[in-house]
Amino acid sequence: MYGADSRRPGRRPMRSLHPDTVLAVILLAFAAALLLFWLPADTDTGLYEIKRGKFTIGDALAPAFAGAVMAVAGLLLLFGPRAHDAPKLDADHVRFLSAMIAIVLVGMVLMRWVGPAATMLFADDDYRLLRDTVPWKYLGFASGGFVIVAGASSVVEGRFSRRAALAGLVAILLIIALYDLPFDDLLLPPNGDV
C-alpha cells in the first residue's frame, strides 16, 4: 500500500517508505492540525482563563495535552529505531475493512428504514404507532441483522451459502429471545429512534 516500486524503464525505483514513517507523518499532521487550527477554532476558552479574578484551567488544555503527546509519539516513531518486521497495512486489509464497513452500513440503513417503509406501504398506521407490534417491530432489525451476519459470513467464505443464511436467522431469533421477549423496556434497533 505504501510507496509501491516504480518499475518503468529509465526511472530509479522509489524506495518504499517504512510503515512507521507513514504512521509518524499521519500522527504529526493530525497533531499539528489539532493544535494549530481545530483547537483554537472549536473551543471557547483557551489553555487557561480568568474567572472572578482567579486563574482556572480552560477547555483547550486537556486536548492540547493529548495533541502534544501525539506529536511526541509521532517524533519518536519518526526518529526511533526501526523494526524490519514492523506490521503494515496492505491492500487486502483495506479491502476487507471496506467490505465489513459497507455491510454494516447497509445493515444499519435497512434496520432504520425497512420498518417505516413497510408500514407506509402495507399498514394503515404510522410506524411510530406500530413499533411495539409484531411483526412490524422486528422488520428493521431482522432485515438489517440478517444482512450483517449473512453478509460478513459470506465475505469470509467467498460465497453466499445456506449456512450463512442460517447463521443470520439464528442470530436474529437468538437476540430477539435474549432482549425483546423477556424485557418490556428494552428496545431493539431502530425502535428507540423512530
Add this chain to the structure above:
Amino acid sequence: MTALDYVLAGVLAVIHGPEAFTLLGFPVSITVLMVVAGFFAGIVVGATPGLGQVIALAISLPILISIFGFNASALLPVMGFMIGIMKGSTVGGAVPAILFNTPGTPDSYMTTLDGYPMTRNGQAQKALRVAHFSSVSGDTFSDICLFVFAPSLAILVERYLDLPEKTALIILSLSFIAVVVGRSPAKGLAAAALGLFFVYVGTGEDFHPRLSLNAPALADGIPITAAVIGVLVIGSIFSELEKLWREKSTAGTITATSQSGDGRLHWTDIRRIAPYIGRSAVIGTAIGALPGIGSTLAATLGYASGSAFHRRRKAPDEPDFGKGAMQGIAATEAANSSVAGANLIPVLSLGIPGNTAAVFLVLAADSIGGFNPGPGVFRFTSDVNPELVIAFGLFTTMVIANILNWTVGGVFMRCMGIMIRIPRQFLLPVVLLLTFASLYVQQTSMAMIGFALFFGALGYLMIKLGVSPLPFVIAFVLGRQLESTARQAFSATGGDPFFLFSSWIAVTFMAGAVAIIVITIRRRSKSA
C-alpha cells in the same frame, strides 16, 4: 465499625442479599446465583475460540443493568456476574489451546506449546486437569494477595496523596501503560494520545462543546461504551474474520480440528508441577499488580522461568518444554491466571483499571452508581461506609467463584470441548450483531452503532499496525478523571501552574512518568 465488622457485612451482603430461590430449605441470594451463572458462562466463552471475557463482559453489561436497574442494590449481582465471567473464562481459555492447538485467548498461546503435544500423545484429559489445577491455584494465590494488599495500598494512597499527587499518579499510570504494553512504546503513546483526544471531544466545562465541529451527535461527547467496545470487541472481530478470510483465500478451506486422549492427575503429578505453579503464581501476581501489564506477558515470563527451572531439574525420561511437558502447561496457566486477582489491586485501591476486564468493572460501577473504585472505598469509618461493604462483598464473590472453580469448574471445563465445533466464520458475525444490539439497548440510538463501527474500524487498523488498543481504552476511561483532578488541583493550589511539582511525591511520579518512557525506549532500541 471495625475492620472485622466490614468484612462480615460484605460477606452477609452477598450471602443474605435479596433471595433468588430456596434450595433444600436454604435461601440462595441473587448475588450468589449471578456469580454461579457468570462463572459457567465464563467457562463457555473462554472455551469458545473467537469469544473471550471481553466480548462476554461487553454483551452482559447492558443485559444485567436492564435486569437489575440503576441502583446500589444492583452492584453486587452485576459485578458478581462479571467476576464469575472473569474467573470462568480464565480456566476455559485453556480448552481450545490444549485440544485443538487454538488459543482461546492470547494468554493461552504458551499453553498450546505443551498442551497440544500432550493431546497428540493421548493425554488430553491429563493436560486439561493440569491446566485447571494450575489455573485455579494461581488464581487463588493472587486473590489472597488482592484481599491483603488492596486495602493497605488504598489507605496509604488516601493518607499521602492529595490532588496534585493524584493527577501525577494518573499521568504516571498512563505513560506506564502506554509504553510497556505492546511492542512499540511510541505506538503505545500514540494510542494513549488518541484515547485522550477522543474522550475530550464534546465535553468540557464551557457552554460550547469543544472539538464537536458543531455536530449534534458529538455535542454530548462520545459514549464510553461505544468507544471501548468498538475498539476492543468490534476491532478484534474484524481482525479474526480477516484472518479466516485470508485462510480461506490461500488454503481454500478453514481448518477444523479433532479431539483425542484421556488421563488423570495423580498426587505424584501434583508434586511435580507444584514448584512451577508456585514460581508462576508469584510472577503473575507481581506483574498483575502493575497497571496495564497484561496476562500475556505474565504467561510468557512464567513459561520462560519454568523452562529454565525444568532444564536443571527434569528427570531423563521427562519431555522438554515445548514437547509435551505438563510442567509447561502448569507454568503458563498459573502465571496468566494469577494476573486476574492482582489486576484488581490498582482498580480497587487507586481507581485505575489495569486491564480490559477491569475496565468493564469500572464501567459497571460508573453506569450503576453508588460505588467509585479508588482510595476512598477503603475508609474504615465508624459510621457505615457502604462502598467498603461492597468492596468486601466483591471479595466474597471472588471466594465463591474460586470455590466453584476448585469443585465443579474442572468437570465443566472438560465438557466444553464441543464448543470448538461451531465454525468461527458463522460464530463471529453472530457475536458482531449481538454486540451492536447490546450497545443499542443501552442508549436506544442508532448513533451508538455508528460510533461502535467507527471505533471498530479504528481498533482493526490499530491491531493491523501493531498498536495495542489497551492504552487507547485506558486513556479514554481515565481521560475525564485526569482533567477534573487537574482542574481541582490547579484551583486548590491557588492557580499554581507548577502544581504537578508542588511536592516530592508528585515530582517523583512525574519523573517516573518520563523515566519509564525513556528507559523503555532505550531498552527496545538496544534489542531492535
